[in-house]
Amino acid sequence: MKKTNELAFFGGKPLRKNNGPLWPVFSKHEELSLVKTLHSKIWWRNEGTELREFEREFSNFHDSEYGISVANGTLGLEIALLAAGIGRNDEILLPVMSFYSTAMAVINVNAIPVFTDVDPESLCVDIEDLESKINSRTKAIIPVHFAGHSSNMGEILKLARKHRLKIIEDCAHAQGAAWEKNKVGHFGAGGVFSFQNAKLMTAGEGGMILTDRKDFYEKCVYLSNCGRTDKFKTYQHVSVGTNARMTEFQGAVLLSQLSRFKKQLDVRTRNAALLRKMMAGLSGIKLMVVDKRVSSHSNYMFIFKYLKEHFAGLPLGVFLKLLLAEGIHCSTIYPPLNQLPVFKDRLFRPRFRDDEIRVMPDYKNESFGNAEESFASVVSIPHYFLLEEKLFRNIPEAIEKIRKYLRGNPQKIKSLRKLK
Numbered sequence: 001m002k003k004t005n006e007l008a009f010f011g012g013k014p015l016r017k018n019n020g021p022l023w024p025v026f027s028k029h030e031e032l033s034l035v036k037t038l039h040s041k042i043w044w045r046n047e048g049t050e051l052r053e054f055e056r057e058f059s060n061f062h063d064s065e066y067g068i069s070v071a072n073g074t075l076g077l078e079i080a081l082l083a084a085g086i087g088r089n090d091e092i093l094l095p096v097m098s099f100y101s102t103a104m105a106v107i108n109v110n111a112i113p114v115f116t117d118v119d120p121e122s123l124c125v126d127i128e129d130l131e132s133k134i135n136s137r138t139k140a141i142i143p144v145h146f147a148g149h150s151s152n153m154g155e156i157l158k159l160a161r162k163h164r165l166k167i168i169e170d171c172a173h174a175q176g177a178a179w180e181k182n183k184v185g186h187f188g189a190g191g192v193f194s195f196q197n198a199k200l201m202t203a204g205e206g207g208m209i210l211t212d213r214k215d216f217y218e219k220c221v222y223l224s225n226c227g228r229t230d231k232f233k234t235y236q237h238v239s240v241g242t243n244a245r246m247t248e249f250q251g252a253v254l255l256s257q258l259s260r261f262k263k264q265l266d267v268r269t270r271n272a273a274l275l276r277k278m279m280a281g282l283s284g285i286k287l288m289v290v291d292k293r294v295s296s297h298s299n300y301m302f303i304f305k306y307l308k309e310h311f312a313g314l315p316l317g318v319f320l321k322l323l324l325a326e327g328i329h330c331s332t333i334y335p336p337l338n339q340l341p342v343f344k345d346r347l348f349r350p351r352f353r354d355d356e357i358r359v360m361p362d363y364k365n366e367s368f369g370n371a372e373e374s375f376a377s378v379v380s381i382p383h384y385f386l387l388e389e390k391l392f393r394n395i396p397e398a399i400e401k402i403r404k405y406l407r408g409n410p411q412k413i414k415s416l417r418k419l420k
């Protein structure tokens, strides 16, 4: 018999059995739509109906006028930046706590990413730091709605108006999120969503640009559809562009995913509140404060702080290994973008002229206290754990089990410290 209080990491019984991937989810709906699309023999957007319908329905769901589907969020950000007129010598402000693509999209349009620190509670852009970095070369802000918590769009809009800056929202984590009752995605020129495999709705890959502006929409269509208008004509290429289209198969899957999204959003909202309550008294854990102006949090990640002094000083990476062994899916958040080799070692250099490189930030020597501290201490639980109580109810128990075990078994700590 395995001892129940022995950590699963050391061969004890895990609190939850890991029985294969829990995400994505699908039903007969996806299956039937895929087969229907297959038989239709119309598999590409320009002659199809699935992606067009998804564009309409997704933009309606986000109270936005226009939606243009694109192959993924990374290309969506690049296209949105180009449509906003961003290019050489332009400085673009973005939080240092994000996925690679937020910054790389800026590099890919030959503009200069300027990182800002994040607010330690929301992990969204820190408004004071943002303001301090605005200068005459600044052209746009990319707020990232981190983990589904909207950025402070009231303050960002004020700054954008004052300094005549464009806003391109990175909504990759934020389907259904809202700030003061306004859904994210159309506060500025455009908002970009991702439907990559881990996202809140998915077709494996995929993206969407939302906007309320017709001219911006039309530019995005040209840029993503080989320089053609939406009224498809075979060889009428009247603009620069690329091919960033999704397939009708992805449209079919995403329409099905959207049909259950509202319910999932509500379930996650309820369960995130319940889990917060269950974790409120736990030693060694600090819950993040959600801004009261967030009227809908999409809960792409459920995040909290790990206080290592309650766990024999073990670094976050070791704690995550112990938690994972108990069957709780978890990970760190992103390393600060300036620490990635591509920025730290300026591996993007061939893309730029020497005079451009000279005025770029010294990424390697920059420091962002809140982002660094958060990377070393914040635990992220994926959104799908909030869909069923049987998945998340063990989380507090698993944390307590680890904390008590470490207190009662000091002889094990030395070997745990050696783990990478």
Ligand SMILES: Cc1ncc(COP(=O)(O)O)c(C=O)c1O
Residues within 6 Å of the ligand: 072, 073, 074, 075, 098, 099, 101, 102, 144, 170, 172, 173, 193, 194, 195, 196, 205, 206, 207
């Ligand atoms: C914050 C953020 N921005 C942009 C992207 C890029 O989206 P995609 O993977 O669809 O290219 C992602 C993730 O994948 C992301 O998490």
